[in-house]
Amino acid sequence: MTASNSPADNTIQTSNQNSGKPTESGKLEVADLITIGVFAALYFVMVCVATLVSTLFTGGFGSIFLPAIAALISGCVYMLLAARLGKFGGITVMGVVIGLFLFISGHFVLSFIASIVFPVAADLIARAGRYKNKALLLVSYVVFSYGLTGPILPLWFMKDAYIASLQARGKDAAYIDGVFANINTGTFFISMAAILVCAIIGGWFGQKMMKKHFIKAGIV
Amino acid sequence: MTSEVYSNNVSFTYEQADELSLINTMLSIPSGQCVVLCGASGCGKTTYSRIVNGLIPQFFHGEFSGEQHTCGIDTAAEPIDKLTPLVGSVFQNPKTQYFNAKVIDELAFPAENMGLSPEEINHRIAEIAQRFNIEPLLQRSIFHLSGGQKQRIALAAASMLSPRLLVLDEPTSNLDTVAITEMRELVAQLKASGITIVIAEHRLAWLNGIADRYIIFDSGHIAHEYEADEFLALSPGCIAAMGMRALDLQPYRQRIKALESLTDVKKTSASDINDSGSASTQHDDATATHLGSSPLLSTHDLVIGYRGRDGFSRSIPDIDLYPGQIIGLMGHNGCGKTTLVRTLTGLIKPASGTVLLNGKPTKPRALTRAGFLVMQDVNYQLFSDSVREELLLGLDESDPAIIKRCDQVLEDLDLTRFADRHPMSLSGGQKQRVAIGSALMCGKDLIILDEPTSGLDRYHMEQVGELLRQLAEQGKTVLVVTHDEELAAGWCTTIINLEHNGSTSKPNS
Amino acid sequence: MHSTNTSTKAYLSDTGTPLCVESVAMTFSHSSNQRTLDPRTKLFLLLAANLMLFFHVSVITQLIMVVLFLLPLAVAGRWKLTVNFALTYAVLTGLGFLDPDALGSPWLHVVSALAVGCTMMLPCFITGAYAFTTTSPSAFICAMRRMHAPESVVIPCVVVIRFFPTIAEDYRQIRNAMALRGIAAGGWGLLRHPAQSLEYILIPLLMNATNVAQDLSVAALTKGLGREGAHTSRTEIRMRIVDWIMMIVALIPLALDIAGVIH
Numbered sequence: 001m002t003a004s005n006s007p008a009d010n011t012i013q014t015s016n017q018n019s020g021k022p023t024e025s026g027k028l029e030v031a032d033l034i035t036i037g038v039f040a041a042l043y044f045v046m047v048c049v050a051t052l053v054s055t056l057f058t059g060g061f062g063s064i065f066l067p068a069i070a071a072l073i074s075g076c077v078y079m080l081l082a083a084r085l086g087k088f089g090g091i092t093v094m095g096v097v098i099g100l101f102l103f104i105s106g107h108f109v110l111s112f113i114a115s116i117v118f119p120v121a122a123d124l125i126a127r128a129g130r131y132k133n134k135a136l137l138l139v140s141y142v143v144f145s146y147g148l149t150g151p152i153l154p155l156w157f158m159k160d161a162y163i164a165s166l167q168a169r170g171k172d173a174a175y176i177d178g179v180f181a182n183i184n185t186g187t188f189f190i191s192m193a194a195i196l197v198c199a200i201i202g203g204w205f206g207q208k209m210m211k212k213h214f215i216k217a218g219i220v
Numbered sequence: 221m222t223s224e225v226y227s228n229n230v231s232f233t234y235e236q237a238d239e240l241s242l243i244n245t246m247l248s249i250p251s252g253q254c255v256v257l258c259g260a261s262g263c264g265k266t267t268y269s270r271i272v273n274g275l276i277p278q279f280f281h282g283e284f285s286g287e288q289h290t291c292g293i294d295t296a297a298e299p300i301d302k303l304t305p306l307v308g309s310v311f312q313n314p315k316t317q318y319f320n321a322k323v324i325d326e327l328a329f330p331a332e333n334m335g336l337s338p339e340e341i342n343h344r345i346a347e348i349a350q351r352f353n354i355e356p357l358l359q360r361s362i363f364h365l366s367g368g369q370k371q372r373i374a375l376a377a378a379s380m381l382s383p384r385l386l387v388l389d390e391p392t393s394n395l396d397t398v399a400i401t402e403m404r405e406l407v408a409q410l411k412a413s414g415i416t417i418v419i420a421e422h423r424l425a426w427l428n429g430i431a432d433r434y435i436i437f438d439s440g441h442i443a444h445e446y447e448a449d450e451f452l453a454l455s456p457g458c459i460a461a462m463g464m465r466a467l468d469l470q471p472y473r474q475r476i477k478a479l480e481s482l483t484d485v486k487k488t489s490a491s492d493i494n495d496s497g498s499a500s501t502q503h504d505d506a507t508a509t510h511l512g513s514s515p516l517l518s519t520h521d522l523v524i525g526y527r528g529r530d531g532f533s534r535s536i537p538d539i540d541l542y543p544g545q546i547i548g549l550m551g552h553n554g555c556g557k558t559t560l561v562r563t564l565t566g567l568i569k570p571a572s573g574t575v576l577l578n579g580k581p582t583k584p585r586a587l588t589r590a591g592f593l594v595m596q597d598v599n600y601q602l603f604s605d606s607v608r609e610e611l612l613l614g615l616d617e618s619d620p621a622i623i624k625r626c627d628q629v630l631e632d633l634d635l636t637r638f639a640d641r642h643p644m645s646l647s648g649g650q651k652q653r654v655a656i657g658s659a660l661m662c663g664k665d666l667i668i669l670d671e672p673t674s675g676l677d678r679y680h681m682e683q684v685g686e687l688l689r690q691l692a693e694q695g696k697t698v699l700v701v702t703h704d705e706e707l708a709a710g711w712c713t714t715i716i717n718l719e720h721n722g723s724t725s726k727p728n729s
Numbered sequence: 730m731h732s733t734n735t736s737t738k739a740y741l742s743d744t745g746t747p748l749c750v751e752s753v754a755m756t757f758s759h760s761s762n763q764r765t766l767d768p769r770t771k772l773f774l775l776l777a778a779n780l781m782l783f784f785h786v787s788v789i790t791q792l793i794m795v796v797l798f799l800l801p802l803a804v805a806g807r808w809k810l811t812v813n814f815a816l817t818y819a820v821l822t823g824l825g826f827l828d829p830d831a832l833g834s835p836w837l838h839v840v841s842a843l844a845v846g847c848t849m850m851l852p853c854f855i856t857g858a859y860a861f862t863t864t865s866p867s868a869f870i871c872a873m874r875r876m877h878a879p880e881s882v883v884i885p886c887v888v889v890i891r892f893f894p895t896i897a898e899d900y901r902q903i904r905n906a907m908a909l910r911g912i913a914a915g916g917w918g919l920l921r922h923p924a925q926s927l928e929y930i931l932i933p934l935l936m937n938a939t940n941v942a943q944d945l946s947v948a949a950l951t952k953g954l955g956r957e958g959a960h961t962s963r964t965e966i967r968m969r970i971v972d973w974i975m976m977i978v979a980l981i982p983l984a985l986d987i988a989g990v991i992h
Contacts, residue, residue: 030884030946031943109776168788170828212605319948331963335959567905
C-alpha cells in the first residue's frame, strides 16, 4: 500500500488544483481554516452517527464503542483533510474544534484534553511523512481516533465517584464489586483494542477511497 | 476622470492549467460606470472578475503578470484585506456564498471584520435593510430563503461597507424571472448612487438600459468593446454568433405563451388534438408522435405539498405526459415546481389525488422506479469512479447485452471518450449527460431535468436542448423544469405554467 | 428517510443527549433570546457540572445543582427541555434508590446501577443542552473572541455551525438520488451493504464539501475575514448581575459539599 504508487501520486499531490492554497507557507491561512471547519463539521456528524449506533447496540451506557465506530466510518474525512491541507496544524485544530463542541454539548471535560493531546500527536506523525506517506498517515489516523476516548473515559476514571454514588444510595459493597468486575479493565482493553482495529480498517478504507475517487478525479 | 479599475497587460494562468486564461488584458473602467463582461463559457470573464476583486492572485494561485489597480490599490502587491472596504463581491452560487446562518449576522459580518463599533454596525444594518427592502428577513435563517432572496442578501452584504466598486460574477444564473427583475432594480439603484459596477454575465437581457459598456471576451482576449447603444443595436444573430444569450427575450416569451395556450386548448378539448398539432410550428413531428399513443403519466385531482415549518400545499391541474414530448414546467420560485417533480418521481407522497402510470394508479415506489430526476446539482447523483461504472451501477456487468447497451448509450451521449474518466473530473454538462445515461441504462421512461441550463452560455444551452430532443425521439417522456425562456421556447413541445394554473396555499405562514 | 430522521431526533431528545445535528443547528441559528445568561457563565456552569463528577457529590447537592441548572433553562423559555430533564432526573434518581433485593428481583441491580451512572452524567447534559440551545452563533463567537481564543479555532467553529444544515440537506439529496437509482432503497437498504452505502453517501458529500470550502473561502476573503487587527461583534455580550449571582449560587452548594458540610 505504501510503495506501489507513491511517485505518481506525489506529483499529483504536490501541485493542487486552482483551489486557493498558498504554496508551502507553513502557516494556516483563512482558506485553510475554513477547509478545516468544513471537515470538522463532517467529522462531528460522523461522531453523532457513531454515538447513535453505539447507543443502539449497547443500550443506556453505550458510548463504550463510540470511538471505535467513529474510527470505522470517518477514515475518508480524515484522509481527505490531510491531503487537501498538507500542512501542520490542520489535524490539531480539527481535534480541538471537535473537543470544544463535545464539551459544550455536555461531555466530560477530560474529553477536551484527550482531543488536544491525541490530535497533536497524530499531526506530528502525519507531518513526519509530509502528509503523503500512507503508512504514517494510517498510524496518525489511529492515534487521532483515540482522541475520541474523552467522552467514555469517565466510565473508568470516575470509578471512585461512581462507587461513592452507589454507596450513597445504599448498595452493598459485594454488589458494587460485582458490577465493576464487568466494567473493569476487561472492557477497557476490549474498547481500546476495538478502536485500534476499527481505526486501521477505517483508515485503510479511507485511503482506498482517496485513490479510487479523489486522486482519480483530480481533487487532490 | 479617475479609473476605478485599471489593467495594464494583465495575463494569468491557473495553477495546473496548461494555457493562459487571460491574455494581455488592457482595460480601464472610469468611476461610476456599469460594465458587463460577456462571452461564452471559459472565455475569461470570470477570471477577469477575480482579477478585479483581488482573488487572483491572492487566493487563486498561478502565474500572474502585468499590472492591476483596483480602486487605486495594486492587487498583486497589497493584501486582499485592503480591498475589503472598497470592493464588494457577489458570486454565482447563492447557496455557498454566505458565511453566517442568520441574515443579520451575514450583514454584520464584513463590518465586524473591519472592526467597526457595534452601534455603527447596527446603524448600517438598519440603513442597508431599508434600502434593499429586507427588513422582514433580518431574523430569518438564510437556509430557508429562496435563491432570489439569497442573492439580494448577498448584494446587501456586499454593500455594507459602502464600497466604491461592486464585482458581480454571474449573479442571476440561478434566478427566476421575477428575481432577475428585482436584481435589475437593485443594480440600477446602486449605479444611480454612483458606484462602479462590473458584472460578468451571459444572460444579458436584464442589463439593457443599465450597462454603459460591454466587453466581449473570447478565449482569454478582449475581442470587442462596445458602448451600450452600439451593442444593443447588434442583430440577434450577431449576438448568438458570439456565444451569448439573447438581448431581447420578447420573441421567446411570445412563443412560450403560444405553447402554454396550446396546453390549455388540449385540456379543454382533448378530443381534437389534430388542431393543436397544426398550431405548433417547429416540432410538428415531435408533438405528433404521441397522438396515437396513450399518456405515460397522468395526474388526477392531484394535490401536492408537505408539512412542517415551511409547510405548503397546492392543487395541480390534471396533466398528461406523453412519450416523445418535451414538457416545460415553468413558473416562479415557490409555486411548487420542485414539489411536483418530487411527487411525480415518488420521492414524496401526494397530499391527495392520484398519479396514473400507463393508465393505472401508482404507488410512489413504482414512480421512483419508472422516473428519473436529473438534479440541479448533479454532483449528488454520481457515485462511481468511472463513467462506464456509473452507467453499469446496479446492473449485471457480465451480461454481454448490457455491455453492448452501455456502449450504445455512451456513444449516443457522446461520452465514449470519457468512459474511463472519473465522473467528477468532467464538466457540468458532461456530468449531466452521465446522469442521463445512468437513467437510460436503468430503462427509465420518464426523465425529468431540474434547471439543466442554469449558468450555461448559448452553445451549452443549445447542446442541452438537442439532448432533450434526442431523448424525446427515443420515445422517452421528457419533463424539464426551467426558468430559461430561450430553452423553453426553442425546444419544449408543450409548456405547463404552474403560476397560472391551480391554487397555492400556505397553511403556516 | 424522513421517518428515520424524525425518529432519530425523537430518540435523542428522549435520552437528553444534545447531539442531534439538525436540531442543534436549527436552534443554534434561530435563537435570539435575550433572557439567557452570558456565554461565559454558561461555560462556567458546564465546568461546575463537570466538577460534580470529579468530587463525588452527595445526592442532596446533586439535587440542588440540578434544580439550579434547570432554572436558567426554564427562564430561557425552553419549557419542554426543562420538563424532560426534570422528569428524567426524577425517574433515574428513583431507580437509583430502588432496593432490588427487597423487591425480590435481583436483575433490577443492573437497571439501578445504570440509572446511578446516568444520573451522574445528567448535570453535564443539562448544562450542555442549555449552552447549545440558547446561544446564538454570534454570541458564541463573540464570547470566544473575548476569551482570547485564537482565530484559528474561532473561524473553524463558525464554519462548523454554518455547515451543519448544509450536510443535512446534502444527505437528503443524496438519499433521493440513491432512491432514483434503486441503490440501497428502503429502510434497511443502507445496512445490507454497509461499506458500499458509506462510499455512496460519503463521496458526494465530500466532493460537495471541497467545493463549498472553496466558495466559502472566497466569500469570506472578500469580506475581510483574514484582516489583521481586532474584529468586533454586533452582538454585545456582557456579564450582568444575574450572571455573577448565578455563578456564586452554583458555587455555594458545590463548595459546601466539598468542604464536607453537606452529606
